Amino acid sequence: MRLYGDMLSPFVRMCFVTAHEVGLGDKVIHEKESVTPTAPNPRLVALSPIGKVPVLETDHGHAVYDSRVIMEYLCHVAGNKALIPDDGVKRFRVLTLQALGLGLGDAAVGLRYETAARPTALHWPEWSARLKARIAAACDELESKWESSLAEVNAGSIAVGVVLSYVGYRLPDLRWQDGRPRLAAFHAGFASRDSMLKTPIGT
Numbered sequence: 001m002r003l004y005g006d007m008l009s010p011f012v013r014m015c016f017v018t019a020h021e022v023g024l025g026d027k028v029i030h031e032k033e034s035v036t037p038t039a040p041n042p043r044l045v046a047l048s049p050i051g052k053v054p055v056l057e058t059d060h061g062h063a064v065y066d067s068r069v070i071m072e073y074l075c076h077v078a079g080n081k082a083l084i085p086d087d088g089v090k091r092f093r094v095l096t097l098q099a100l101g102l103g104l105g106d107a108a109v110g111l112r113y114e115t116a117a118r119p120t121a122l123h124w125p126e127w128s129a130r131l132k133a134r135i136a137a138a139c140d141e142l143e144s145k146w147e148s149s150l151a152e153v154n155a156g157s158i159a160v161g162v163v164l165s166y167v168g169y170r171l172p173d174l175r176w177q178d179g180r181p182r183l184a185a186f187h188a189g190f191a192s193r194d195s196m197l198k199t200p201i202g203t
């Protein structure tokens, strides 16, 4: 199977991290593609009308997107029941943590586009402030309420761990670690996992 995108995208990276975590690292071919919000990438649009990364092309030629569906697909192919448990209570806890990580990722990528891609004359400070507030609120929630789920490797902790790396890399001025020692400790441990070391930002 082929996975399109690059590791600058946290959504792409979390799919590659998942592939390594479920033992499919060498089965997923990396098709490096980059994106900008205003110019569609024809290779991606041929696979998905949404035109965002990541997109996975299965061995049967089917397109699978977006990141949360690709993560589940990889677990399914590997027969892995640990990253997205079947058990109801655990399952929806993990999926909610994953949604929190993805929401944090949407806000962080959105803020990056606002500050680095949008022409200065079109800046909308209230929107940037709202995105910053959303990032802070998500980090506060992760610090205070999710320690036990983050202690396990699951689809939620993967999404959160990867997105926090992105926030630190692209939005260092936010200093997300400040005042959040438990989240910082989680991230330090997660960032040293083999799956993270094999998928560095920029590859």
Ligand SMILES: N[C@@H](CCC(=O)N[C@@H](CS)C(=O)NCC(=O)O)C(=O)O
Pocket: 008, 009, 010, 011, 035, 036, 037, 038, 051, 052, 053, 054, 066, 067, 068, 102, 109
């Ligand atoms: N909901 C999507 C979000 C993916 C996403 O936002 N990808 C960004 C890169 S980080 C993208 O492709 N942006 C290009 C665009 O907006 O056209 C997912 O989880 O996969």
